Amino acid sequence: MSISVQNISKSYKSIQAIDDVSFEVNEGELFGLIGPDGAGKTTIFRILTTLLLANEGNAKVLEFDVKQDYKAIRNSVGYMPGKFSLYQDLTVEENLTFFATIFGTTIEENYDLIEDIYVQIEPFKKRRAGALSGGMKQKLALCCALIHAPKVLFLDEPTTGVDPVSRKEFWQMLKRLQQKGITILVSTPYMDEASLCDRIALIQKGKILKIDSPSNIISKYDKVIYDIQSKNTHGLIHDLKNYSSHYSVYAFGEFIHYIDTNQNFNPNDLQDYLQQKNHTQIIIKPAQTTIEDVFMDL
Ligand SMILES: Nc1ncnc2c1ncn2[C@@H]1O[C@H](COP(=O)(O)OP(=O)(O)OP(=O)(O)O)[C@@H](O)[C@H]1O
Structure with missing residues (x-):
């Protein structure tokens, strides 16, 4: 088991952001959190990446507890937050070097992991991140999240605001990363992307309403449309x-x-x-x- 979430709840003052959420992600799985804006996806990511404490429940990532073992989790996961996470004034190359350095590694050390993606943005390596297109920013952010060779990758709405062609390419990249043994938890508000995951959790108003493979979810639907x-x-x-x-x-x-x-x-x-x-x-x-x-x- 790579991720285990048990009865997690979190509220921000009077707003119940997530309510008794439980799910598990298997090693090497591509698991999707599917739900509209405000459903609670970011809150789940922030709890699992140890940036936020839940009010109730337990969660483990790679068998590490999100409360007690937060340092171990931070060292072994990659996180691409929904909001743009890069330093806008640093160039492509500088951003990547920065993230490599804070994890005590170098671009060269794990280059094989990012090569596929990095070659696409390398022609712009001297360009400031702030001046990149949405699709290129997204590729750079993914490279930065991967540079320390994480075992688990958290991607919060990675394709929001990205054009359809780049979205398609992005999912192809995720499949290749999955083949390299990385467990991926990805969120998206785009229902068409749900079918690209091994299993999905449908989430609305802080509650998980269904968990299954996309094909099972569809085949179990009993109404004729x-x-x-x-x-x-x-x-x-x-x-x-x-x-x-x-x-x-x-x-x-x-x-x-x-x-x-x-x-x-x-x-x-x-x-x-x-x-x-x-x-x-x-x-x-x-x-x-x-x-x-x-x-x-x-
Ligand atoms: N810091 C905060 N203070 C108060 N309310 C918050 C805070 N962060 C999130 N919320 C609220 O908690 C609920 C869940 O938000 P969350 O960001 O987890 O959802 P989401 O599915 O990621 O949606 P989005 O894509 O809009 O971020 C929403 O009602 C949101 O307004």
């Missing part, structure tokens, strides 16, 4: 919400996702209803369930 479209999207949402047997209606990409309460739901009846409401170019077809759909129904 329909993709619905018509020429008048705004009116469609309104009319679907007024359909007497509707269960849920929400925009999903170019379609509306619709779930009916009736087990014997007949799409033709809904088609007739929408035609009566003067909708045209109506499409009703079964949709693929996604993690986002499961989340919407929690």
Whole structure:
């Protein structure tokens, strides 16, 4: 077991940031904390990286206790905080040297671990970190978190504000790091990234609502979702919400996702209803369930 969290709670004055959270991350696993802003993800990261004490519960990282063994944890984990963690006025190279030095190592010593990532930013090594693009900042921050060869890597919303191509590349990098034996706990508000993790915890309002592999979470979802479209999207949402047997209606990409309460739901009846409401170019077809759909129904 690389990470073990047992019944952790934390409040900031009257705000209950996390409430009785428990989960475990296996050695070498890529585990995702998936949830919207304010769900409590950063609080969990800060407790596990020994920057914040929980009010209740216990947590261990690499068998070290977050309270008693905080020094050992700090030496053996890498942390990439959500908010930009680099020194904006230092260059790429200076930032990396700084992080290597505080961990008593050098860039050369662990270069093989960061090489894949560093070669992409090396052409800009004399540029100040503050003048890098979002994707490049993210790669540099990852290099800095890796420079002391941590066994566990904590990545808090590493892809927030990063363009889709860089996001994709970033996840490919994470997979390669995982193959090198690093355990990774990553958080993201992007539901499409959830499917790239081995297991995920869906978290909302400080509580973990589900923990499983993305495929199990989807296959255990027992409702049938329909993709619905018509020429008048705004009116469609309104009319679907007024359909007497509707269960849920929400925009999903170019379609509306619709779930009916009736087990014997007949799409033709809904088609007739929408035609009566003067909708045209109506499409009703079964949709693929996604993690986002499961989340919407929690
Ligand atoms: N220092 C603090 N003082 C008071 N409230 C806080 C503090 N830090 C976090 N909170 C509150 O605790 C809750 C959980 O915040 P947290 O930052 O852990 O969530 P998050 O899932 O990481 O979201 P975000 O991406 O917005 O940071 C939120 O309601 C937040 O407003």
